[in-house]
Amino acid sequence: MTVTRAVVRGVGHYLPDRIVPNAEFEQRLETSDEWIRSRTGIERRHFAAEGQLTSDLAIRAAQAALADAGMDVERIDAIVLATSTPDYTFPSVATMVQAGLGLTHGFAFDVQAVCAGFVFAMANANGMILSGQAKCVLVIGAETFSRIMDWEDRGTCVLFGDGAGALILEAEQGMGTSADRGILSSDLNSDGRYKDLLHVDGGVSSTGTAGHLRMQGNAVFRHAVEKLASTAHTALDKAGLSSGDVDWIVPHQANLRIISATAQRMQVPMERVVVTVQDHGNTSAASIPLALSVGKQRGQIHEGDLIVTEAIGGGLTWGSVVLRW
Known part of the structure; x- marks a missing residue:
C-alpha cells in the first residue's frame, strides 16, 4: 500500500556577514573566550547588520534552498516560518518572505515555539502535505536574537546568534515503511508551567516593549537532556526504529554539553551528530535547518540517511522529527 510522504527536495541557509568572536565580549563583560568555550562549546556567532531584518535573512535562506532543489518558486504552495524575533507584531514574517520571493499564490504563516520552532x-x-492541503512547502527557521539580548548579562548574551535556514x-509516494524517504514521524510537547525558566520579559500586551531574554541556565540544562532524549526515542518508536538505525542526529545547537549528554543518553556516538554550535552559537529556530544545510555542504548527510532532529525551547516546548533524507 502506498502512502504520501513529505520528502526533502532542497536545503539552504544564510548567515549575516558580521562574525563576532568570543574575544569581543571580553571588552565589556567579566568573561573570557576560555570561559565561554568550556561551558558552551561556542567560539563565534553572526550578528545581523543594522537594518537587516529577520525576513531578509529568511529570504536569502529560502533562495538558497530553492537553488539547492533546482526548483522554481512557483512550485511552492505554502510557507511555514518559525521565529521568535519577527520584524513586526504583524504581518507575519512568512508573508514578507512570500512577497520577497515573488510568490503570489498559496499561503504563508509563522509558528512560534522558540528554539523548538x-x-x-x-x-x-x-x-498539510499528508492531508492534501499543500503539495510543496517551504519551511524556514529565522532569527535575529541579537535584538533581544541584555548585553550586561554574561550568562545569556554570549550564547545567541542570528541566522536562517530553509x-x-x-x-511523494512511499511504500509506508521505515525505508521510505521523507518524514517518518514526529513528536511535539509543551508544558507552560516552566515558562519562567526561559522567557523574554516583555511583549505587546504586557510591557509594550520587546523585552530581553532571561534564562535559568542550570534548570534548562536538566530539562533539556532528559526531554530531548525522551522525545527522540518516542519519535523513533513511532517510526518503528531505534537509536541503532540513526545515521545522524541533527540537534538544536544550544550548548555542546547538552548535545553531548543527549547523544550519550541515546547511545549514539558524537561522530554521528552534526555540530555547528561552535560557529553559529544558539540561533534558536534557525539552528536545525542551519545544521542540516551545513551538514549537507560538509558531505555528512546523504540521500537515504536516517536523521533525527530534536529541540527544546521556552514554554517549555520540545519535540523531534524523524526523517529519511
Missing part, C-alpha cells in the same frame, strides 16, 4: 514547523508542514518538503 523549526520542529513544530516541520510537523505542521508534514501534516528546507523544501514535497509530496
